[in-house]
Structures are given as structure tokens and as C-alpha cells.
Amino acid sequence: MKIFLNDSLVPEQDAVVSVFDHGFLYGDGIYETMRAYDGRVFMLERHIQRLQRSASLIQLRAPSPEYISAAIYRTIQENGLNSAYVRVTVSRGRGAIGLDPALCPEPTFVVIAEDFKEYPDKYYREGVKLVLAKTRRNLAGALDPRIKSLNFLNNILAKLEAKEQGAYEAIMLNAEDFLAEGTICNIFFLRDNTLCTPSVEAGVLDGITRELVISLAKQNGIPVNEGKFKVEALYGASEVFFTNTTSEVMPVSQVDTVRYAVGDITKKLRELYRAEVRQAAMTDL
Numbered sequence: 630m631k632i633f634l635n636d637s638l639v640p641e642q643d644a645v646v647s648v649f650d651h652g653f654l655y656g657d658g659i660y661e662t663m664r665a666y667d668g669r670v671f672m673l674e675r676h677i678q679r680l681q682r683s684a685s686l687i688q689l690r691a692p693s694p695e696y697i698s699a700a701i702y703r704t705i706q707e708n709g710l711n712s713a714y715v716r717v718t719v720s721r722g723r724g725a726i727g728l729d730p731a732l733c734p735e736p737t738f739v740v741i742a743e744d745f746k747e748y749p750d751k752y753y754r755e756g757v758k759l760v761l762a763k764t765r766r767n768l769a770g771a772l773d774p775r776i777k778s779l780n781f782l783n784n785i786l787a788k789l790e791a792k793e794q795g796a797y798e799a800i801m802l803n804a805e806d807f808l809a810e811g812t813i814c815n816i817f818f819l820r821d822n823t824l825c826t827p828s829v830e831a832g833v834l835d836g837i838t839r840e841l842v843i844s845l846a847k848q849n850g851i852p853v854n855e856g857k858f859k860v861e862a863l864y865g866a867s868e869v870f871f872t873n874t875t876s877e878v879m880p881v882s883q884v885d886t887v888r889y890a891v892g893d894i895t896k897k898l899r900e901l902y903r904a905e906v907r908q909a910a911m912t913d914l
């Protein structure tokens with residue numbers, strides 16, 4: 630496998646980063662996860678925009694959008710991939726020990742692209758189990774969830790809770806007891822035929838899949854309520870699903886002890902999302 634590191638493609642064993650990299654020392658950096666279908670990265674511009682926003686929110690100098698895009702496509706092509714998982718990481722770079730970003734003259738830039746491993750079909754047919762985590766989502770005033778940063782420890786703690794309970798994913802509340810999001814995904818549920826999802830103000834990453842699903846729902850006459858919800862609203866829902874770039878629209882069969890059927894709206898939105906993916910794959914690069 631070839632990895633894009635800073636300015637060139639190198640074999641995986643040579644793709645190494647310094648132990649003085651502030652990404653390693655302090656989690657000082659940002660990332661994006663993307664998915665390529667038929668060799669084409671879905672929603673590439675939106676992902677690059679969000680990476681640039683994350684960079685700007687931590688005053689990190691990321692490479693230009695053109696540079697990032699070219700590096701991604703070179704990595705996909707060099708590895709002979711069609712269906713790919715793509716991860717772009719930008720860290721503060723190598724520097725003396727100390728929090729000051731000025732200690733790091735150059736950011737470290739990495740693109741990893743590997744063959745996409747499909748999720749089991751069963752997950753989409755039957756849904757997956759979620760639990761409510763005790764771990765809270767970061768307070769926007771402490772570490773803004775809109776920064777897709779390398780600091781994932783609170784999400785990892787929630788993920789550990791999910792694993793302990795034999796669940797696939799955990800849902801986090803914000804500090805005010807309102808629903809926020811999963812450890813790597815946004816949550817949706819259906820109540821009174823309205824599609825509900827925590828608003829960005831509830832302290833979530835504004836997922837790119839979330840944004841597309843909201844717009845597909847609206848275009849197809851499904852009312853959408855982006856707001857602040859307590860967990861009881863989720864327990865009382867008729868359908869639940871989550872979204873992210875890799876899983877797309879993933880049905881949820883259970884949250885804690887409450888069970889849900891994989892419902893028609895979930896299936897419809899999943900189909901509409903897949904149609905968008907197919908449509909994008911047909912347009913020229």
C-alpha cells in the first residue's frame with residue numbers, strides 16, 4: 630500500500646511520523662473520512678471545505694483544496710482502488726515539546742486510501758443496537774464538536790461503553806441532557822411522521838451525510854425537525870437510524886431496551902441516498 634505523506638507517495642513501511650509530532654503528543658490536528666465509489670470521492674468538495682474549517686478553527690495551516698484533492702486522487706489511483714475508504718489527516722507537525730503551535734514549522738499531511746470493506750448486509754436489513762452512553766459529548770465552549778479533531782477520547786470512552794454492553798454504537802448527550810450524536814455518526818428518529826435530528830446547536834458535528842439526508846427528506850415531502858430532544862423522544866420514536874460517510878443510512882433496531890422495526894422512511898431515505906451516490910458516480914470527474 631502507498632501512503633501520501635506530506636508531498637509524495639511512499640510505501641506504507643516508510644510512512645512514519647515523528648514521536649515529536651504534536652498530533653501524537655497532544656492530539657493537535659484534524660481529519661476527514663471520505664468514501665470513494667467507482668474511484669470517485671463522494672462529496673469531496675464538502676469534505677475538503679469542512680477540513681479547511683476545522684483547520685481554521687484551530688489556526689492550523691492546511692494545504693490548499695487543490696493540493697488535497699490531487700493528493701487524494703493520486704493515492705486512490707496509485708493503490709488501484711475503486712471502492713475506497715479515504716482518511717486525510719493534518720497534524721500540527723513536528724516540534725519541540727510544549728503546547729505552543731509555533732514550535733511546529735510545518736504541518737504533517739497524510740492521505741490513507743484502502744479498499745472499502747462493506748458492512749454486513751444484515752446490519753442494513755435488521756438494524757444495529759445502540760446504547761445511551763454515560764460519557765457526554767464535548768461542550769461546544771470546551772472543544773467545539775464542529776472541529777473534526779484528533780482528540781477523540783470522549784467518543785472513545787463512549788464507544789467502550791457500547792462495547793461493554795454488546796452494542797454497536799453509543800449515543801452521547803450534551804451537558805444539558807439533550808441528545809447530541811453517536812461516537813462517529815449523527816442520529817435521526819421518526820416521531821409523528823416527522824424526521825427529528827439534534828440541531829448543530831445541540832453540539833454535534835454537522836455531518837455531510839446528515840446534511841444530504843435532511844435535504845433529501847425535505848425534497849420528498851418528509852417534514853424535518855432539527856432541534857433539542859431528550860432521550861425520551863428517541864425512546865418513543867417509530868424508526869431510528871444513524872448516518873455517516875462510511876455507513877450511509879444505517880437502521881437502528883434497538884436503543885437500550887427499546888426495540889424498533891426497520892421502517893419505510895428509513896428504507897426510503899437509504900434508497901434516495903444510494904441514488905445520489907449512483908448519480909454522482911455517473912458525472913465526470
Ligand code: PDD
Nearest residue numbers: 662812813814815834836837838873874
Ligand atoms: N465520522 N459525528 C461525528 C462525531 C463523526 O465523527 C462523524 C463522522 C459524523 C458524521 O459525519 P459525516 O456524515 O460527514 O461522515 C458525525 C467519520 C465517519 C469518522 O470518524 O471516520
